[in-house]
Amino acid sequence: MSSCNGLLCCRSCIHPIDDIYRRAKNREAKELVIYICNPMTKEWIALKPEGCVFGDSIGLAFYPFGYSLNTRPIFKLVSIQQSKVDPHLYSFAVYSSQTGSWTTTKEVCHCRYQIYKNNKVFVGKRFNWLTQNRHILSFDVERELSKVIKLPGEASRSLTLGCSEGYLHYVCVHGEDFSVWMLKDYSSSEWVLKYQGVIVNLEEEARALIA
Numbered sequence: 290m291s292s293c294n295g296l297l298c299c300r301s302c303i304h305p306i307d308d309i310y311r312r313a314k315n316r317e318a319k320e321l322v323i324y325i326c327n328p329m330t331k332e333w334i335a336l337k338p339e340g341c342v343f344g345d346s347i348g349l350a351f352y353p354f355g356y357s358l359n360t361r362p363i364f365k366l367v368s369i370q371q372s373k374v375d376p377h378l379y380s381f382a383v384y385s386s387q388t389g390s391w392t393t394t395k396e397v398c399h400c401r402y403q404i405y406k407n408n409k410v411f412v413g414k415r416f417n418w419l420t421q422n423r424h425i426l427s428f429d430v431e432r433e434l435s436k437v438i439k440l441p442g443e444a445s446r447s448l449t450l451g452c453s454e455g456y457l458h459y460v461c462v463h464g465e466d467f468s469v470w471m472l473k474d475y476s477s478s479e480w481v482l483k484y485q486g487v488i489v490n491l492e493e494e495a496r497a498l499i500a
Contacts, residue, residue: 291349293411296364297326298349323347325364336366341382341391344370346406348416350430363387365430367416369404377401381428381435398435400426410450412457415475419450425459427475441470441480462488 291298301322321343326333351364364386372378379398384391402420409418418426423440440448440459447462457472459480469484 291347291409293349293351293364295327295329296349296351297328298347298366299324299326300347323366325349325366336384338368338382338384338391341368341393343382343391344368346404346409346418348409348411350411350414350416367428367430369416369418369426369428371404376403379404379426379435381433383430383433394433396428396433396435398426398428398437400424400437402426402437408450410452410457412452413455415457417450417457419448423448425450425457436475436478438472438475438478441482442468458483 301320321338323336323338324333325336346369348367348369349364350367352362366384368382370380370382372380377399379400381394381396381398382391383394400420402422402424404418404420404426406418409416411417414429414431416428416430420426420437423444425438425440426435427438428435440461442461443463445461445463449460451458451460453471459470459472461468461470465488467486467488468482470480471483473479473481
């Protein structure tokens with residue numbers, strides 16, 4: 290479901306909010322359990338969302354060396370929830386390993402576009418969800434503030450988000466051509482075109498390196 294700096298996050302298969310799936314499979318809803326696992330040490334913990342509004346898209350933020358003045362390993366979980374009353378409103382629930390509890394933030398994001406629940410990436414201190422109509426919904430984990438940012442370039446059916454050198458990157462494909470953009474500054478929503486190329490040429494270069 291999510292991973293960050295060596296930790297894995299997954300959840301129990303059937304959850305009350307997966308109503309369509311549950312009815313299709315004729316199964317009863319089960320209590321949602323979230324698992325955080327360290328594959329290196331084979332340690333894991335189980336968490337149950339309690340006392341918060343919870344969604345079905347969950348992101349993991351892991352700080353192996355801590356942050357701010359705290360040098361102990363810390364992780365946080367962020368769940369984004371679409372309002373059932375107004376589908377353009379999104380709220381956020383955050384779990385902190387420091388407090389061992391869930392909280393629903395006061396932040397409510399107005400976004401006209403549906404998010405892609407499985408196309409998200411954690412960069413720096415922010416979770417970024419790709420949305421329809423070439424935008425991203427960004428949530429600052431520490432400040433608990435959100436922002437909607439428009440993606441650069443031309444419309445594309447094939448696109449994804451990623452992280453490189455501590456910056457959010459966006460890759461889009463147009464036929465045999467592709468472009469790589471970097472979000473240089475969150476506050477100004479400034480994107481920089483890092484690379485343009487042809488997929489065929491990239492495949493040939495890859496084969497040459499392997500040979």
